[in-house]
Amino acid sequence: KRQGFFLALWLSMFGLVLLLHRPWVEKEKLSFPLVQLPLEITRAVPGERGFLRNPVMWLGFSLSFFYNATNIAHGLFPSVPGMGREIWIAPFDTPPWNAVGSVRLNYRPELVGFGYLVSTEVSFSIWFAFVIERLVAVLLSAIGYREPGAPFVPEQALGAYLGVAVSLLYLSRRHLAGIVRAALGAGAPEQRGYRGIFFGWLASVAALFLFCRLLGMQWWVAVLYPSLILAVALVYARMRAEAGVPAIWLFPWGMPKAMLFATFGTAPFTVGGSGATLSAMALLDFLSRGAAVSMSGYQVEALRAGHLVRERPGRWVAGLALALVLGVALSFYFHLTGLYRVGAQQVPGGLWGWHMAIPEHNNAVTWPESPQPVARPRVVALGAGFLTVLLLQFLRMQFLGFPLHPLGFMVGISYDSLVWSPFFVVWLVKSLVLRFGGMPLYRKTLPGFLGFALGHLFAVGVVWGFLGAILKGLYEGYAINFG
Numbered sequence: 001k002r003q004g005f006f007l008a009l010w011l012s013m014f015g016l017v018l019l020l021h022r023p024w025v026e027k028e029k030l031s032f033p034l035v036q037l038p039l040e041i042t043r044a045v046p047g048e049r050g051f052l053r054n055p056v057m058w059l060g061f062s063l064s065f066f067y068n069a070t071n072i073a074h075g076l077f078p079s080v081p082g083m084g085r086e087i088w089i090a091p092f093d094t095p096p097w098n099a100v101g102s103v104r105l106n107y108r109p110e111l112v113g114f115g116y117l118v119s120t121e122v123s124f125s126i127w128f129a130f131v132i133e134r135l136v137a138v139l140l141s142a143i144g145y146r147e148p149g150a151p152f153v154p155e156q157a158l159g160a161y162l163g164v165a166v167s168l169l170y171l172s173r174r175h176l177a178g179i180v181r182a183a184l185g186a187g188a189p190e191q192r193g194y195r196g197i198f199f200g201w202l203a204s205v206a207a208l209f210l211f212c213r214l215l216g217m218q219w220w221v222a223v224l225y226p227s228l229i230l231a232v233a234l235v236y237a238r239m240r241a242e243a244g245v246p247a248i249w250l251f252p253w254g255m256p257k258a259m260l261f262a263t264f265g266t267a268p269f270t271v272g273g274s275g276a277t278l279s280a281m282a283l284l285d286f287l288s289r290g291a292a293v294s295m296s297g298y299q300v301e302a303l304r305a306g307h308l309v310r311e312r313p314g315r316w317v318a319g320l321a322l323a324l325v326l327g328v329a330l331s332f333y334f335h336l337t338g339l340y341r342v343g344a345q346q347v348p349g350g351l352w353g354w355h356m357a358i359p360e361h362n363n364a365v366t367w368p369e370s371p372q373p374v375a376r377p378r379v380v381a382l383g384a385g386f387l388t389v390l391l392l393q394f395l396r397m398q399f400l401g402f403p404l405h406p407l408g409f410m411v412g413i414s415y416d417s418l419v420w421s422p423f424f425v426v427w428l429v430k431s432l433v434l435r436f437g438g439m440p441l442y443r444k445t446l447p448g449f450l451g452f453a454l455g456h457l458f459a460v461g462v463v464w465g466f467l468g469a470i471l472k473g474l475y476e477g478y479a480i481n482f483g
Contacts, residue, residue: 003328005208013234031119056445068455100134118244125408156382159385221281236294389410
């Protein structure tokens, strides 16, 4: 049953990707930045110098590797200075400007390297959204608004995600309508291949809804909660296809479930005093907080890579589904047998996640007796994010060259502290390159930026990963993640 749930979740996400992949590739010609690096490494064109023989690539690789080498040396020998991973600054200490708070400048070579493939409209919108959100915080402080959590950026991020989802479905309405007609036997010949995909997607979504219902959720919650997760997954896939940000947590973390309670209050979830729906939602809390939605990003990139190497989609999907089933089975085996053998509280490093799980299950017990009201400020923030994205989409459709991109705005407020500074750098550099050298200079410098990303991935993913595996406790000296 557990494997069936994860398979239904995975297939429902992949179904959305399969249904929308063609217009993203053929009509909108999205760049799929994260697919470009492995393709460049493996591409061989007679008469051309290969990617790994390009001195510009090795220059970027060397710069990134040197940066990481200083941090690795510092991790091994603390007396050796390292360049660090980030800089924190607090530019203001008097009201209302102190509402800006601490500003983090991240050194993320992979974001800069892959971000060079992203349009300047998207990269500009990412860092500009960060600036706007901090200015909104200053404005609220200036007028005396002191609501805890204001300006509710995570809530705005979920609204932005849902706004992008609505925009994607609206802009693809003719394509999707053609798929429905083809599924019913009346579509164009080129769309009849979608028949199996469409009905397979419907079956997987129905299985997802049924599992939630059998778990104890009320029927409307069993439909609405997974639908929100699928909407976030769809937009995450679009973000990876268009912006290529290699961050698995770049979504409104924890918000899909939290905003259901904030929007409706908790009383509708406890009809008759039963906590069954709340208990089921607590059990599936990982859908809102975990990396489940990021699977759609890997799916869309795998599909694009398979298309470029002329692999049949059916074989690609079957292979990935088999890998999922084996991966879930092995993860259950190794985690559960290890926890039962050693003891959950005896695992080195502790049992991660309990501090979130216990409050969720406690709420399922206490909220039927003490229901929580609607959180109106948070709902207003949700609506503000939703309407802002729709407005930006409308302006881009009406005015050619409008500089703000709804997807960039969404990314900028979903993980602002991580992404804003790398994308400011890449926006500035790419704008100057295009302004003074045009596309010829851009093409010449592109291998350098891909090498910049590759050098980082090799240094921390291979070299530091290998050292950390053989030398106990070394990871704490230079903790790195790709989230």
